[in-house]
Amino acid sequence: MSKITIIGSGNIGFSLAKGLVTSGQFKPDDITLTRRSIAALKEEAGLGFRVSDNNPEASSDADIIVLAILPQQLKKVMEELKPVVQPTQVIVSVVSGVSCADVKAILGQDKIVVRAMPNTAIAIGQSMTCIASDDAPGEKVAVVERLFEAVGSVVIIQEDLMTSATALCACGIAFFLRAIRAASQGGVEIGFHAHDALKMAVQTAKGAADLLLQTQNHPEGEIDKVTSPKGCTIAGLNEMEHYGFSSAFIKGIKLSAKKAGGLYND
């Protein structure tokens, strides 16, 4: 069993840790989580994870080091790690807008760096994770691929598409969550209590996603099956489009991708 150290046990770092344990791939004891203060790691320690406020010490014997701090916090952390990181260790960066070359520029050209862009559904093994490396595909990328396959789906992409993957998949989960929230609010307006409306919206969204996953059909093909002629679905859909539904989604994704690319030097 490998040892993994997650530098920055915040929203995505801790979600990854939880997902890896739930998958059975790691025991809490195999995972070290760091933050700047040990007191902030009380919940994690209570679950059996190793915790540390000392990044170099926590990383020295890890097989895999995951960088999960904010882009603006990364340079300082990499300077701390530089003296201890070895070419045998795999460095996985989930940090948005920071290239493998940026990481190697500080940690050293001989280091193995793989970028991964998961989303928070990783905590329940349902992430969509994109992976990229500037090295030729090899055993180390395969190690990272297997790591993330245990906690969701994986697509290997070219590194220059990583900021696009950030917007579509990592930010994307928030966009779909907001869409579900909006549907539930609509449900309340037409007569349901909030709790029931949310449950109905969530299961309807899950059904839509599963339909596409299981049939591999195009969304418009499935939409055509719902829109009875002169019916209420097409009336609602067209009203949403008149108010810019698809356009708003596309514009949001484009702006997120633009922003994701510039976070390192923000």
Ligand SMILES: NC(=O)C1=CN([C@@H]2O[C@H](COP(=O)(O)OP(=O)(O)OC[C@H]3O[C@@H](n4cnc5c(N)ncnc54)[C@H](OP(=O)(O)O)[C@@H]3O)[C@@H](O)[C@H]2O)C=CC1
């Ligand atoms: N949230 C998401 O869904 C996703 C985020 N990402 C990327 O992951 C990274 C983290 O994002 P997110 O989890 O949202 O951010 P958070 O702020 O939730 O997590 C960052 C964590 O890093 C810790 N931290 C900060 N400085 C240090 C340090 N010097 N040493 C150790 N730990 C430190 C913080 O804790 P403390 O302040 O207590 O030290 C905090 O817990 C970002 O680069 C983001 O782009 C990628 C995909 C999805």
Ligand SMILES: O=C(O)[C@@H]1CCC=N1
């Ligand atoms: O909002 C952010 O910047 C991070 C990156 C992707 C998801 N959360």
